[in-house]
Amino acid sequence: MSSRIQFEHVSKKYKLGLTRTSLPSVISSRLKRGLQRGASGNIDRQELWALRDVSFELGAGESLALVGRNGAGKTTILKLLANITKPTSGQVTTRGQLSALIELGAGFHPDLTGRENIFLNGTILGLSRQDIKRRFDEIVDFAELGRFIDTPVKRYSSGMTVRLGFAVAACIEPEILLVDEVLAVGDASFQQKCLKRIQALVRNGTSIIFVSHNFYLVRAICERALYLEEGQIVERGNALDVIARYERTLHQERAEKFEGAPRAQTVSGADLEITKVQVVDADGNAADALPSNQPAQVQIHYNAYRDVGCVSASAHIIRSDGLTCCEMRTSLDNVQFSLKRGQGVVSVTLEPLQLITGTYTVEGGFLNESDSMGIVVGQSDWFFVKGDGLSYEERNGVFRPRTRWEHHNGITNGGSDGQ
Amino acid sequence: MMLSLMGRVFNSRDLIAAWTSRTIRARYQQSALGWLWAIIQPAAQVAIFAIIFTLFVPVNTGGTPYVVFSYVAMAPWAFVASSLPDMANSLVANMSLVTKIYFPRQALPIAAMLARLMDFGLAASLILVLLVYFQVPVLFQAWLFLPVILGIQMMLVLGLGLALAAANVFYRDVQSLLTLVIQLWFYASPIIYPVSLVPERLRAFYFLNPMAGIIEAYRDVLVYARVPGMYLVTSAIVSLVILVVGYWFFKRVEFQIADIV
Numbered sequence A: 001m002s003s004r005i006q007f008e009h010v011s012k013k014y015k016l017g018l019t020r021t022s023l024p025s026v027i028s029s030r031l032k033r034g035l036q037r038g039a040s041g042n043i044d045r046q047e048l049w050a051l052r053d054v055s056f057e058l059g060a061g062e063s064l065a066l067v068g069r070n071g072a073g074k075t076t077i078l079k080l081l082a083n084i085t086k087p088t089s090g091q092v093t094t095r096g097q098l099s100a101l102i103e104l105g106a107g108f109h110p111d112l113t114g115r116e117n118i119f120l121n122g123t124i125l126g127l128s129r130q131d132i133k134r135r136f137d138e139i140v141d142f143a144e145l146g147r148f149i150d151t152p153v154k155r156y157s158s159g160m161t162v163r164l165g166f167a168v169a170a171c172i173e174p175e176i177l178l179v180d181e182v183l184a185v186g187d188a189s190f191q192q193k194c195l196k197r198i199q200a201l202v203r204n205g206t207s208i209i210f211v212s213h214n215f216y217l218v219r220a221i222c223e224r225a226l227y228l229e230e231g232q233i234v235e236r237g238n239a240l241d242v243i244a245r246y247e248r249t250l251h252q253e254r255a256e257k258f259e260g261a262p263r264a265q266t267v268s269g270a271d272l273e274i275t276k277v278q279v280v281d282a283d284g285n286a287a288d289a290l291p292s293n294q295p296a297q298v299q300i301h302y303n304a305y306r307d308v309g310c311v312s313a314s315a316h317i318i319r320s321d322g323l324t325c326c327e328m329r330t331s332l333d334n335v336q337f338s339l340k341r342g343q344g345v346v347s348v349t350l351e352p353l354q355l356i357t358g359t360y361t362v363e364g365g366f367l368n369e370s371d372s373m374g375i376v377v378g379q380s381d382w383f384f385v386k387g388d389g390l391s392y393e394e395r396n397g398v399f400r401p402r403t404r405w406e407h408h409n410g411i412t413n414g415g416s417d418g419q
Numbered sequence B: 001m002m003l004s005l006m007g008r009v010f011n012s013r014d015l016i017a018a019w020t021s022r023t024i025r026a027r028y029q030q031s032a033l034g035w036l037w038a039i040i041q042p043a044a045q046v047a048i049f050a051i052i053f054t055l056f057v058p059v060n061t062g063g064t065p066y067v068v069f070s071y072v073a074m075a076p077w078a079f080v081a082s083s084l085p086d087m088a089n090s091l092v093a094n095m096s097l098v099t100k101i102y103f104p105r106q107a108l109p110i111a112a113m114l115a116r117l118m119d120f121g122l123a124a125s126l127i128l129v130l131l132v133y134f135q136v137p138v139l140f141q142a143w144l145f146l147p148v149i150l151g152i153q154m155m156l157v158l159g160l161g162l163a164l165a166a167a168n169v170f171y172r173d174v175q176s177l178l179t180l181v182i183q184l185w186f187y188a189s190p191i192i193y194p195v196s197l198v199p200e201r202l203r204a205f206y207f208l209n210p211m212a213g214i215i216e217a218y219r220d221v222l223v224y225a226r227v228p229g230m231y232l233v234t235s236a237i238v239s240l241v242i243l244v245v246g247y248w249f250f251k252r253v254e255f256q257i258a259d260i261v
Helices: A023-035 A074-081 A114-124 A129-143 A146-150 A158-170 A188-203 A215-221 A239-257 B002-011 B013-027 B034-056 B066-090 B092-098 B107-133 B145-170 B173-188 B200-206 B210-222 B231-259
Strands: A003-016 A046-059 A063-067 A089-094 A098-101 A176-180 A207-211 A224-229 A232-238 A272-281 A289-291 A296-304 A309-319 A324-329 A337-339 A342-350 A358-367 A374-379 A383-386
Touching: A003 A074, A003 A207, A046 A074, A046 A089, A046 A207, A046 A232, A063 A074, A063 A215, A063 A239, A074 A089, A074 A176, A074 A207, A098 A158, A114 A129, A114 A146, A114 A158, A114 B013, A129 A158, A129 B013, A158 A188, A176 A188, A188 A207, A188 A215, A207 A215, A215 A239, A224 A239, A232 A239, A239 A358, A239 A383, A272 A289, A272 A358, A272 A374, A296 A309, A296 A358, A309 A342, B002 B013, B013 B107, B034 B066, B034 B107, B066 B092, B066 B107, B066 B145, B066 B173, B066 B210, B092 B145, B107 B145, B145 B173, B145 B210, B145 B231, B173 B210, B210 B231
Parallel strands: A063 A207, A063 A224, A098 A176, A176 A207, A289 A383
Antiparallel strands: A003 A046, A003 A089, A224 A232, A272 A296, A296 A342, A309 A324, A309 A337, A309 A358, A358 A374, A358 A383
16 A cells, blocks of 8 residues: 555534633622523533544655645644644545644744754654754755854844745655645745755655645645545646636636726726726637637727727736736737727737636736826636647746747767767 | 553654753853852852851751741742743743654653753752751761652652643643642641641541642751651652653653644
């Protein structure tokens, strides 16, 4: 049996409101109940099922993402795996050394130096002194601490603390690694470094369970994913599909919140109003999953109350994590439109769409002729882009350009660098 | 079960060592007198009791200077009285760690005890100075009992400390209660008075307090240069029972600790 992690029909119940019952408060509540006879005899004994009948398995070198809202049970799964808490029913089995990136630097003592804290934190994570000594240089190197290693941790910047915490936990080379939303801190270059480190661990056979709200990070690390809601598995499968499902649920909900109002947000200027921004496929139909390798068209529907004259139209494609993927603007393409009174549509076609799989929205609007001032802007519904071919292999980057690969064989290098 | 405790302690020895050294370093970090406090505290208490019980209410110590008589008891008592609150607090003070990372939980109370054991060692060095200064006759064969007595004392402290640490997570009353109990316990143990003052018919009952036997044993060995009496067996049995029950309780509730938010 090669599975590292086995979760079999695991449920976890938390009791709420039972923990801090002081004698005076018990007496006073008893008295109160005695006085108002017939009142409900229901003491504060609420129960919360953090997990209900969850089963999954993970083998060596596999990576699993847990996605879902706050309170869906992701952290409870990590705590059960880390042996911090026990399941109410069911069986949790882990095989091999486990390390958790749950709270970076939780074991740090502010008065002790970085060096002392490496030993302290390392032993908390289950390493022996010898192990730490062996990896000490690697840890310091990875954390980029250099000469600060003998400075008390309380003088570190938060970035330095996080780097040190990650370095200790990741240098352990555990067989199972739990990562809980810790890569969100630290600067981008360190994040990248952590990502590389995690990917290297997976290649070397570490099993990873990853919790993050950053879906691009999830896609970069995980093959599979579980989507949890209220302690139950809603969907499981390859990470891409599961995240897509989750994102769609999120966006649907967001849209339902605005029910009654037009689904697309519009802002109206005094003389010019954007009535709708939408993205349509090659056949002109609004679809919520657009193929990446097909043309797509962004349409900005407007209503002008007078002749507006020359304007510059613009559209930004924005990814679900807030990244602006590209900007299209008439002035950049040396195009000009003159808007007359009445309704109309300005559209721009992307041939092909080229975006990688993910969830996006478009912000479309008009600027004045010199581009110096926006007039109105509107936002489209969220739409989903599906990559072609083995789409789940698409993990990094923003778009896939049209490519042509070539291979020239047998070229003899007559230059000087061939010697 | 005790084997399991010892096995676990051995497996997490590096963690216990690191945590002990962290505790000690942190304690004396910004303190001018540093570890000297480990001696000053029991010495100062002995000084005040020496004034009371030699000048105001003279107590018969069997010819031994009161200072020696009392300090030999005060130093081990200080170990108990200082480590129990530390141990009781050890989990509560580190809840962020306990709820986020798994490590053998008992490492925290054990390290808290060991950090105080070092203080005890420092305080004990003054015993030697006093023995030499007051030229108290010594019997080195009897000193072979010292590790045995210390072992019994550590069983007692460990058992109580583990139970207190776990209980404190659920009810903070433990801390207040402990302060009170330690105060009472001090007077129930022969620290500032000799056992000979305890009425004969109450002795058997009196020695059910394991600290009575432990302190009397230290005093017999160090001050009266004789082998401890049978009362030490009572102390050993009571201490062992406390350790077994304390560890059992700790293990029983260990995994509920993280669920208390």
